[in-house]
Amino acid sequence: MTSTLILLRHGESEWNAKNLFTGWVDVDLNEKGAAEAKRGGELLLENGLLPDVVHTSLLRRAIRTAQISLDVADRLWIETKRSWRLNERHYGALQGKDKAATLAEFGEEQFMIWRRSYDTPPPPIDDADEYANVDDPRYAVLPTEARPRTECLKDVLERFLPYWYDQIVPDLRARKVTLIAAHGNSLRALVKHLDGLSDEAVVGLNIPTGIPLVYELDDDLKSSQGGRYLDPEAAAASIEAVKNQGKK
Numbered sequence: 055m056t057s058t059l060i061l062l063r064h065g066e067s068e069w070n071a072k073n074l075f076t077g078w079v080d081v082d083l084n085e086k087g088a089a090e091a092k093r094g095g096e097l098l099l100e101n102g103l104l105p106d107v108v109h110t111s112l113l114r115r116a117i118r119t120a121q122i123s124l125d126v127a128d129r130l131w132i133e134t135k136r137s138w139r140l141n142e143r144h145y146g147a148l149q150g151k152d153k154a155a156t157l158a159e160f161g162e163e164q165f166m167i168w169r170r171s172y173d174t175p176p177p178p179i180d181d182a183d184e185y186a187n188v189d190d191p192r193y194a195v196l197p198t199e200a201r202p203r204t205e206c207l208k209d210v211l212e213r214f215l216p217y218w219y220d221q222i223v224p225d226l227r228a229r230k231v232t233l234i235a236a237h238g239n240s241l242r243a244l245v246k247h248l249d250g251l252s253d254e255a256v257v258g259l260n261i262p263t264g265i266p267l268v269y270e271l272d273d274d275l276k277s278s279q280g281g282r283y284l285d286p287e288a289a290a291a292s293i294e295a296v297k298n299q300g301k302k
């Protein structure tokens with residue numbers, strides 16, 4: 055018997071389109087992103103994949119993507135859980151910076167280390183930075199020492215896994231079709247875990263926007279097949295675009 059898990063990265067955001075590092079900044083979807091979320095919902099419907107429960111981050115681009123796609127699939131009513139543990143990777147002092155300008159200033163090697171290395175975080179954000187989340191009520195439950203000021207992918211996996219085991223795995227064990235609407239890097243961390251990717255292999259992994267990635271997990275919550283995109287062609291094109299961000 056298998057459990058169905060669907061991963062959905064939010065559609066294009068206003069800052070994705072502007073080529074800015076986003077992280078924990080609560081940027082909304084743009085029109086294209088909303089259309090991608092709608093298409094995501096259509097793909098779920100066409101494939102008969104109707105979620106019983108949805109888990110999202112605390113960021114509106116993921117919340118909005120979940121709502122738009124679930125609305126299309128007529129599943130807006132399902133049980134919903136949210137956690138900061140599904141948030142995008144905190145991009146530290148790079149949040150709000152232009153990717154192309156950062157690449158030009160620091161060079162490709164450093165730029166790619168910050169974007170994709172497994173265990174090197176960008177410089178931490180200052181509490182006085184306009185994009186620090188110091189007084190943000192949604193993180194009020196987090197004591198100061200537990201609030202990220204920057205994160206590498208390893209940090210993201212470490213803060214994601216407690217939520218995975220405590221909140222998502224029980225839903226999968228209960229055979230609920232489970233949707234996770236989250237972010238490029240929080241989903242890279244989860245895919246690393248699910249696919250057993252090495253620290254080196256995950257560097258080359260990019261997640262497309264708005265295209266459901268479906269796993270059929272066995273009793274051990276493993277998948278011999280790996281995940282499959284419901285629209286592989288669109289996924290390949292979007293992966294290429296994500297990979298090349300900054301290089302223009």
Ligand SMILES: O=C(O)[C@@H](CO)OP(=O)(O)O
Pocket residue numbers: 070074075076077078142143145169238239296299
């Ligand atoms: O800016 C970000 O937060 C992420 C996702 O949009 O970007 P990147 O793909 O460069 O890690």
